[in-house]
Amino acid sequence: MTPGWRELYKRIEELHDEYFVGRWRSGMQREAGRQQDALMAMLFLEALGIPNPTSYYAFELYPEFVEEFHRWHQRMGMNRFPEPGVCC
Amino acid sequence: MPAVVVAILVFVAFFLGYRFYSKYLAEKVYALDKSKPTPAHEFEDGVDYVPTNKHVLFGHHFTSVAGAAPIVGPAIAVFWGWVPALLWVVLGTIFAAGVHDFGALVISVRNRAQNIGTLASSVINARARTLFLLIIFFLLTLVNAVFAVVIANLFIAFPGSVIPIFLEIPLAIFIGQYIYRRRTSALIPSLIGVALLYLSILLGQAFPIDLSPIASAIGLDARMLWIILLFAYTFVASRIPVWVLLQPRDYINSHQLFIALGVIFLGVLIGFDRIVAPAIASVPEGSPHWFPFLFITIACGAISGFHSLVSSGTTSKQLDNEEDARYVGYFGSVGEGSLALGSILAATAGLGAYTVWQERYADFNTASSGAVGNFVEGVGHFANNLGVPLGIATIFAAVVVVSFAATTMDTGVRLQRYIIQEIGEIVRFRLLARNLTLAAALAVVIPLGLALYPDLAFGRLWRLFGTTNQLTAGLALAVVAVWVFTRNRNPLAQIVPLVFLLAMTTWALFIQLGDFFRAGDYLLVAIDGVIFVLTLWLIIEAIGAFQRARSERAASGTDGGTTGA
Numbered sequence: 001m002t003p004g005w006r007e008l009y010k011r012i013e014e015l016h017d018e019y020f021v022g023r024w025r026s027g028m029q030r031e032a033g034r035q036q037d038a039l040m041a042m043l044f045l046e047a048l049g050i051p052n053p054t055s056y057y058a059f060e061l062y063p064e065f066v067e068e069f070h071r072w073h074q075r076m077g078m079n080r081f082p083e084p085g086v087c088c
Numbered sequence: 089m090p091a092v093v094v095a096i097l098v099f100v101a102f103f104l105g106y107r108f109y110s111k112y113l114a115e116k117v118y119a120l121d122k123s124k125p126t127p128a129h130e131f132e133d134g135v136d137y138v139p140t141n142k143h144v145l146f147g148h149h150f151t152s153v154a155g156a157a158p159i160v161g162p163a164i165a166v167f168w169g170w171v172p173a174l175l176w177v178v179l180g181t182i183f184a185a186g187v188h189d190f191g192a193l194v195i196s197v198r199n200r201a202q203n204i205g206t207l208a209s210s211v212i213n214a215r216a217r218t219l220f221l222l223i224i225f226f227l228l229t230l231v232n233a234v235f236a237v238v239i240a241n242l243f244i245a246f247p248g249s250v251i252p253i254f255l256e257i258p259l260a261i262f263i264g265q266y267i268y269r270r271r272t273s274a275l276i277p278s279l280i281g282v283a284l285l286y287l288s289i290l291l292g293q294a295f296p297i298d299l300s301p302i303a304s305a306i307g308l309d310a311r312m313l314w315i316i317l318l319f320a321y322t323f324v325a326s327r328i329p330v331w332v333l334l335q336p337r338d339y340i341n342s343h344q345l346f347i348a349l350g351v352i353f354l355g356v357l358i359g360f361d362r363i364v365a366p367a368i369a370s371v372p373e374g375s376p377h378w379f380p381f382l383f384i385t386i387a388c389g390a391i392s393g394f395h396s397l398v399s400s401g402t403t404s405k406q407l408d409n410e411e412d413a414r415y416v417g418y419f420g421s422v423g424e425g426s427l428a429l430g431s432i433l434a435a436t437a438g439l440g441a442y443t444v445w446q447e448r449y450a451d452f453n454t455a456s457s458g459a460v461g462n463f464v465e466g467v468g469h470f471a472n473n474l475g476v477p478l479g480i481a482t483i484f485a486a487v488v489v490v491s492f493a494a495t496t497m498d499t500g501v502r503l504q505r506y507i508i509q510e511i512g513e514i515v516r517f518r519l520l521a522r523n524l525t526l527a528a529a530l531a532v533v534i535p536l537g538l539a540l541y542p543d544l545a546f547g548r549l550w551r552l553f554g555t556t557n558q559l560t561a562g563l564a565l566a567v568v569a570v571w572v573f574t575r576n577r578n579p580l581a582q583i584v585p586l587v588f589l590l591a592m593t594t595w596a597l598f599i600q601l602g603d604f605f606r607a608g609d610y611l612l613v614a615i616d617g618v619i620f621v622l623t624l625w626l627i628i629e630a631i632g633a634f635q636r637a638r639s640e641r642a643a644s645g646t647d648g649g650t651t652g653a
Contacts, residue, residue, distance in 0.1 A: 016275040018141070020342050023148040024335045026136045026402070031329050033135075 105182035180390025181425030190417035247296035264336030355470025389428025393560020438466020456547030
């Protein structure tokens with residue numbers, strides 16, 4: 001395809017995505033958030049003071065998710081995490 | 089008269105309505121202000137609140153509101169002749185639906201994108217929220233029951249459509265997975281999906297599926313078995329995440345909406361079919377009278393309360409600036425009116441000969457149970473004008489209608505689950521509020537019971553659905569009218585359709601109460617009675633709210649001059 005046609009095709013593709021895919025964006029992100037929240041709860045239940053039988057197995061995943069943890073507790077309505085030194 | 093002439097005249101009327109009436113509404117009634125930040129900017133979060141280009145937002149809004157309902161209602165209502173149905177669609181779209189959809193969008197945008205239920209409690213009073221939930225509960229119950237029956241009837245009348253519809257499910261799941269995993273754009277996969285769906289029509293035509301042998305083996309009739317299978321499917325579908333099935337299937341269906349509209353109007357243009365139905369039909373003795381029943385038989389397509397849920401639910405969160413509300417809200421209802429016009433033309437010009445039409449619309453029961461089939465045949469005929477073989481064209485039309493109806497059912501059951509959970513919260517029944525399976529099961533079992541109600545005439549169920557839909561529109565119009573009035577602007581544009589709708593709904597419900605009672609349909613008597621009470625409740629709340637607003641306005645002096653919210 002010549003650059004002109006490629007440009008046009010790209011524009012059509014973008015418009016199509018906006019038109020048909022964009023309608024579902026918020027629902028999808030909310031759903032993804034919910035699934036992520038379930039995983040975060042699994043990982044960090046003990047940080048909230050709830051005994052968690054899976055924590056031994058999930059331990060090595062902690063470093064991967066520490067950054068996420070801050071955003072998670074904020075999303076859950078807790079602006080600052082009360083335990084000092086955990087994240088914020 | 090050639091159908092294409094009617095179509096052109098209607099489009100001219102819609103254009104004039106948009107050009108002049110919506111301008112009046114935008115400037116004088118809703119006082120749109122381009123400089124006011126909309127919730128999409130104020131609360132922009134990249135998830136729910138996203139400022140969106142107005143053409144794109146129009147597409148989202150239109151595909152959310154247009155479904156199977158504007159097809160079924162008009163296809164039944166041509167029973168009274170094509171002129172009354174057409175006039176109600178045209179006048180309703182311009183003076184009622186446009187005002188309603190546009191108004192619900194504006195009031196939501198001015199109030200932090202709250203939905204119409206929450207707005208009802210703040211504009212009218214706290215009780216109005218409960219009223220709203222109850223109305224929506226009945227609306228969704230009837231929607232789900234009605235569309236289960238519609239799909240079952242279509243599967244029986246057009247068995248060739250079964251395979252394409254069931255193939256659409258794995259096809260959609262596969263397309264969805266392909267798009268997510270490859271992180272590619274949806275254009276090519278969606279188009280391939282649509283093409284494969286239409287190719288599978290050949291398969292459907294070669295192997296029509298008839299359930300009657302299995303049904304009779306287990307002591308049911310085929311329609312009952314289909315209805316049970318459909319609800320079993322929606323139960324599962326309402327429990328799985330939206331991205332697995334609902335979303336990718338919607339990619340395919342949104343394309344189908346535009347393809348169907350294109351086929352109808354191109355087919356009408358090229359075939360130059362004439363309308364074979366009489367302008368005003370003489371109906372047999374004992375049929376429901378067009379006044380008031382026309383106005384509840386056609387709800388979606390003339391005015392539909394369901395639109396206020398979309399306007400105030402998702403659309404208001406994405407409006408880039410207030411002036412776009414005119415295009416998105418008002419023009420969205422014009423789009424729906426066009427689909428209703430397509431349905432009228434299919435059921436009057438698409439049937440070919442007057443004798444066929446007369447046979448199909450011999451009495452109200454024949455007309456209402458066969459209406460969707462008539463639409464399918466009509467659209468099949470229009471597609472045939474474009475060179476598609478008739479057998480395939482008819483299955484294509486059936487596939488389009490079933491896809492719309494199935495998506496409406498999927499969304500309906502899902503929404504019903506939320507409503508049941510919310511009712512559970514209000515009555516403090518925690519199990520109902522928290523247990524997804526219980527809520528989903530109730531959302532399925534209640535309409536299932538209604539759809540399986542023995543010897544139920546579809547026309548009666550449809551009329552009940554129409555009244556509930558108009559009642560929802562009445563509630564939204566009342567909220568918008570009070571809001572406009574308290575801002576010292578003229579609420580006549582809302583009050584006229586509001587009073588008209590409530591009068592027609594109350595009258596129709598009252599007549600139906602007697603009809604159902606005489607026919608011994610006690611379940612319908614009960615539902616009709618409850619909806620009747622809800623209507624009276626709404627009328628009392630609306631009058632009360634107006635009186636309060638009037639006394640407030642009098643107390644603050646008429647030149648108080650509060651504009652905006």
